[in-house]
Amino acid sequence: MIWRLTISEQVFLPYCIEKQPDERYIVLNKEYKPVGFKTREHIKYEEYPICVKLKSIGSATAAKLSYKGDSNTDTIYLYNDGCVPTHSAEHMKNYLKRLEILAKLKVD
Numbered sequence: 001m002i003w004r005l006t007i008s009e010q011v012f013l014p015y016c017i018e019k020q021p022d023e024r025y026i027v028l029n030k031e032y033k034p035v036g037f038k039t040r041e042h043i044k045y046e047e048y049p050i051c052v053k054l055k056s057i058g059s060a061t062a063a064k065l066s067y068k069g070d071s072n073t074d075t076i077y078l079y080n081d082g083c084v085p086t087h088s089a090e091h092m093k094n095y096l097k098r099l100e101i102l103a104k105l106k107v108d
Helices: 007-012 059-065 089-104
Strands: 016-019 025-028 075-077
Touching: 059 089
Parallel strands: none
Antiparallel strands: 016 025, 016 075
């Protein structure tokens, strides 16, 4: 079965967090736009107040946030096509655990 995300899922679910050259992070949706943005246009992140400095986001925290336990801190994927949160209760439970960790990180 081929799963397709609804427009709401594509726009409003945090898909990944990506480190920017200045060491700040941006939370992106499945379309690699800032969460809540629905556009096909190229977004220059620096033109919007959407990047934050996340404290304590070392490799151990990255592994806890990553759907596959990856310790890379450059781009951290919260889910992929094989574990879309809205496709099963188990996927949602695991995704919400990762969001809880993200939500508790202190920002600068």
